[in-house]
Amino acid sequence: MASSNAPDAPHAASGGTPLKEEIRVKKQLLKDRARDLKRIPVPKMQEALQKMAAMLKTCKKAKNSDEAIRAFISRIDTLEQAIFQPILTEYRQATIGLTEGLTMGLHDLFDEVSKAISGNLPKSKLSPFNTVDVRAPLENVTSVMDEALDALTDKGRMKITLARVRSRSSSEVREQLDLCEPGDDIIGGPHDDGDLEPHVNEILKICPRFRILLLGRSGVGKSRLINRVFNIAEAEVSDYRAGSADIEKEFTSPQNSRFILHDSRGFEYGDESKLNDVKSFIRYRTRKGLKESKRLHAIWLCIAVPSGDERLLETGDEEILGMDVGDVPLIVVFTKYDLLITKAEDIADADWEPTNPKCRVSTLAYEEYQRICQQPLQEALMQFRDRPRARCLHRHISVEAHYDNLVLNLIRTTAEQVGTDVRATWAIAQRVDAEMSRDASIEIGRQTLSTTLYFKDKRLEKCLRALHFDTVTAWNFYDPDNCLRSSDVTKLLSAIVAELGDDDACTDPSADPNQALIGGLSQVGHAGMTVFGMSPAATAVLVPLAAVALLARWIFNVYAQMQVITASYTNLHLTDTCSPSSPSVLRCLMAYIIDINFVLWKLFWFMRKKGGVQPLTEVIVNDIMEVFNASEQKRRIHQAVRDFLQTSGPMARLKGDAVLREVVRLIKEFCQESA
CATH class of the missing domain: 3.40.50.300 (P-loop containing nucleotide triphosphate hydrolases)
Structure with missing residues (x-):
């Protein structure tokens, strides 16, 4: 009969499996993952896998540490589910790689784990008959693992998934594993050929915080x-x-x-x-x-x-x-x-x-x-x-x-x-200097627009969403529900700038996408007003659901015209008559970029006036946009865009940075405290 004061051996896990058996199974799992993931270009991962196995070996001689051992095993299971399995699912294909951001993130994760284990393993080899209390060391290690994994995945919000991203330096579409936020309706689904990676993501990969x-x-x-x-x-x-x-x-x-x-x-x-x-x-x-x-x-x-x-x-x-x-x-x-x-x-x-x-x-x-x-x-x-x-x-x-x-x-x-x-x-x-946020948005947008191949062969809808994402990220509102990143906001802003497309209206609505949009909205507008009790001024903002398809058609058709313009300009055959709708496209693009910055500028000061730390809501965002849509500032912004394109010739509009310089000038003119 065993002595009552003998050291406790590892007991059965909560699921009924003896803890010693659980330890053996997890050691084998770590050994298998070290073999399976040998091609991953993250040396720290291999180092951490070996040290986690060594930590489990120490657990076999543990006393009074069952709960801490189970917690450590649970963290290994978390790594298996959040890191190893998502990678193995796709990485067995030789053509699949990891983005630089994911590679760096995995290095940081496993470097932290490796250092934590090194600082908590016994310093000398244990004799066969010695036991050790590993409770405190394991608690230290599991705490580090939790913090490191939270930092990598943004506390579980980001998942490792297969993403298709167009290179910013060429038109190549590369398929790589990356950390993505599920359900992000701004960038699009990971398997969407139309994906565009917002430029701000490249900046934040270098320094996310x-x-x-x-x-x-x-x-x-x-x-x-x-x-x-x-x-x-x-x-x-x-x-x-x-x-x-x-x-x-x-x-x-x-x-x-x-x-x-x-x-x-x-x-x-x-x-x-x-x-x-x-x-x-x-x-x-x-x-x-x-x-x-x-x-x-x-x-x-x-x-x-x-x-x-x-x-x-x-x-x-x-x-x-x-x-x-x-x-x-x-x-x-x-x-x-x-x-x-x-x-x-x-x-x-x-x-x-x-x-x-x-x-x-x-x-x-x-x-x-x-x-x-x-x-x-x-x-x-x-x-x-x-x-x-x-x-x-x-x-x-x-x-x-x-x-x-x-x-x-x-x-x-x-x-x-x-x-x-x-x-x-x-x-x-920082969330004090509105001008600094504005200028960050401008600079990120400037870098985005300077790489023309980035937008090659892309639907305008995707281009606008990438630009929209860059702008919203630069302003960094406390927006836990992602109200500003919603595709609905992109569509609402598209509806606001749609009036600029009507300046070149043709008598045949089918020949002008903007005319078709406006005609379609007029058919659903009264119903929307009846259901929602909207004023006529609000219908361009609080667009009825029936208008969403019309908005999508407008975006697609305008971009189809833009393709003709771009091709003509590239071959230096553009004249005043070769593409009569080119000012329409540019007006809408310019106004969209200026409008979103102005809306966020006003939103910044509105939230500042409210005081405290308050999250954005859909009601606040929609109210701000409704006020903007009926405002004198919107009329002046859109008129300034019209004036610029009317006074500049077609080559001046498209050559060099003329349009970009004008966009920047107008953002700074309207987004200042005196405005």
Whole structure:
């Protein structure tokens, strides 16, 4: 009879299979996958498979660890279902490959798993009769596996699937495995020959999230700063910062997925070991050769404006300032500038004028800031003049009301200092500067339109959807239901610009796709108005379902005409009479791009006025579009497009960047605060 105090052996799993047998089966599975996936160009995958098998071998000698072992086995099953099986389903075909983004993502996933297991395996070989408690090591490993898999799949929203994507540098369509969001009706189904990959996806494959390190003592206002810049709930940041003081731990928010935060979490610089951890982290995350998505992109050292005679910089601050961080910008952010304004109001016996930077209160506050913040900082930096040091700048901010310009200054300074490969990601991640979002949309669109082969032989509908996706992604609204990415929104905007096609109307509706569209809408419009109680001005936005087929036909027919125009222009045979509908096509294309940017501009300020962290809804989006459709701004935008095409000849319209320059000019003219 066994002794009652003998070490526990692995028991039966919940399904009835003995745990030892489960361990043996999973070890064999990992061995099989290492063989099956040998051709995958991800060496870290093979390394991680071997280490997971080694971890299971250790589990055979485990005591008091059944629950942790089952959890680890469950994560292996998750990898099998989410990673191995989807790849094996298609990868057995020699012609199928992996996109660069998926390859890099798998490398990161299995690198994290491999490092976690290496740090938790027993350091020495166990004797045949020894047992080991693997509960804590397994819990550490499974936690890392969960976080790494969530990062790869966007917490399960992205799936590995076969995608057909047209190369942006040629007309070739390549079939590759990639991470896709099921049911995405903007890009289209993975087996649709008409697929176009939005250009923004290529940008985000290089750097999907902006990685920022926040340093500073407790109480300086770091949580509120992050809440303000990225427009997320402050409670999210506070909950994260209240956790373990591990600077390696990443904070990401479901309300804004385009940034990663690392935080010193309020450690005091008197703690030498924690300061060394921060310095080691900075050295690792700023080293050359590290993949862009893993590098730090900016460091904000937050210091509260002194309220008395206390020392501005602690020893730890100075050590951080003296570090060589390469090309990563280090910005000293002096928080709570509003305290200096309050003090200046008392001295001047006057109220602050937020819109007048030259008022007496503003002048006094800034002079005090120079004395107690700027000058001591410059003196501290002088001690590092003989060695490489951080690219250090300083900005002052407050997150209180009426200090938006100071936060804007910090955001724009960060944008100016970061590398070109991540500047677009920063512009997308921040949610304070509408002009930066607008300009990011313009630049992404410019890169998209500059590659003509990208649109070759494509239906206009697909081209518009790719451009639409690029634009919506650049503005980065909190849109959990994907209201803006819905194909319905594309169709509604198509209906709004359809009026521009009517300028070249022929008497025969069948000869003019826009005339056919308008005629068709008139037949269903009254029914829609009756059912939905719509005003006539709203019918172009809240299009009845019966009109969807007409809209699709309009898009197809307009593009058929565009093919003739493009062919004529390519052969230099285009004349004023060879394609009378060419201005119609260009008007609709130009107006669509300008309209969507203007709608998002107005939506940005509408949500800002609502305040707080609020998700978009279909009602909000439809209301904004309805107001736009009946607005004077829409009339002026569409008239400006008409005027441009009427005053420019056919060659001027199509040659070079004339149309693109005009689109950019009109977006900037109408999407500004004065508008």
